[in-house]
Amino acid sequence: MITSLRLEPVTPGNVDAALALRVHPYQEKNVAPVVKSLAEAYAYGETAWPRLIFDGDELVGFVMAFLDIPWDPERDPDDRRSGLWRLNIAADRQGKGYGRFAVDAVRQELARRGAARYYVTWEKGEHSPEEFYLRLGFRPTGEVSGGETVGVLEI
Numbered sequence: 439m440i441t442s443l444r445l446e447p448v449t450p451g452n453v454d455a456a457l458a459l460r461v462h463p464y465q466e467k468n469v470a471p472v473v474k475s476l477a478e479a480y481a482y483g484e485t486a487w488p489r490l491i492f493d494g495d496e497l498v499g500f501v502m503a504f505l506d507i508p509w510d511p512e513r514d515p516d517d518r519r520s521g522l523w524r525l526n527i528a529a530d531r532q533g534k535g536y537g538r539f540a541v542d543a544v545r546q547e548l549a550r551r552g553a554a555r556y557y558v559t560w561e562k563g564e565h566s567p568e569e570f571y572l573r574l575g576f577r578p579t580g581e582v583s584g585g586e587t588v589g590v591l592e593i
């Protein structure tokens with residue numbers, strides 16, 4: 439049973455454990471490793487929102503949101519979006535509700551910041567997280583970004 443789920447910032451004390459998080463090898467094509475996400479979080483500054491998912495004292499996953507970025511400046515500079523950038527639940531901790539918790543925690547953060555829509559993109563194909571996102575209420579917008587399906591949830 440999930441007892442004490444929470445998100446925590448990345449700190450000097452937990453960064454090594456964060457870097458050691460691994461999804462199943464066959465899922466690695468669907469999500470970047472935490473080390474890449476943390477490098478991007480550094481580069482993107484305030485528009486990246488990386489957090490660790492803890493169940494009690496146990497680190498079970500990593501989630502990163504993007505906040506109010508110009509989506510496709512060439513097509514529409516006014517189209518700024520927020521959403522879920524990365525989600526990595528540890529291979530041996532999947533299927534316990536942690537992914538659902540993290541998606542909802544990001545929704546709450548976006549709502550707090552006044553966002554009306556919550557975007558995500560996913561790879562299709564074998565072991566795709568598509569069903570997970572559809573189950574949580576995301577609907578395809580009909581767009582493809584970087585080869586990935588774009589989904590949206592009204593907040």
Ligand SMILES: CC(C)(COP(=O)(O)OP(=O)(O)OC[C@H]1O[C@@H](n2cnc3c(N)ncnc32)[C@H](O)[C@@H]1OP(=O)(O)O)[C@@H](O)C(=O)NCCC(=O)NCCS
Binds near residue numbers: 535539559568
């Ligand atoms: C996809 C992922 C985040 C799901 O996290 P999780 O903690 O295992 O998912 P949860 O236990 O919260 O599942 C929530 C619901 O989605 C369902 N679900 C989860 N993964 C699913 C999948 N691959 N296919 C179909 N249903 C899935 C669960 O059965 C559960 O259903 P319920 O409504 O009956 O309870 C996790 O498997 C993961 O880290 N995958 C590898 C990386 C990845 O693809 N990340 C997403 C990048 S965009």
